[in-house]
Amino acid sequence: MNRVIKKHFGYTLSxxxxxxxxxxxxxxxxxTSLSISEICSRLGYSNYSFFNRIFQRRYGMSPGAYRQ
Incomplete structure (x- = not known):
C-alpha cells in the first residue's frame, strides 16, 4: 500500500x-504558550530529543529558537 501511495502522491504515509x-x-x-515538552507529548512524541532532532531537520532551528 505504501508503494502505491508514494507513486501517486510522492510520499509515504509515515x-x-x-x-x-x-x-x-x-x-x-x-x-500558544504550551511548553515544548507539552507540545512534544501532545503530538505523540515520547522522546524529546527525537522530537527536537526532527524539528531541527525540518525547520533548521530548535523548537525554542523557532518560538522566539
Missing part, C-alpha cells in the same frame, strides 16, 4: 504523518 505533526508543532509553538 512521511505525511511526520510532516503533519511538524506543521502542528510549528503552529503550537507560534500561537
Amino acid at each position: 512521511e505525511y504523518a511526520r510532516n503533519f505533526r511538524m506543521q502542528e508543532a510549528a503552529k503550537l509553538l507560534s500561537h
Whole structure:
C-alpha cells in the first residue's frame, strides 16, 4: 500500500504523518504558550530529543529558537 501511495502522491504515509505533526508543532509553538515538552507529548512524541532532532531537520532551528 505504501508503494502505491508514494507513486501517486510522492510520499509515504509515515512521511505525511511526520510532516503533519511538524506543521502542528510549528503552529503550537507560534500561537500558544504550551511548553515544548507539552507540545512534544501532545503530538505523540515520547522522546524529546527525537522530537527536537526532527524539528531541527525540518525547520533548521530548535523548537525554542523557532518560538522566539
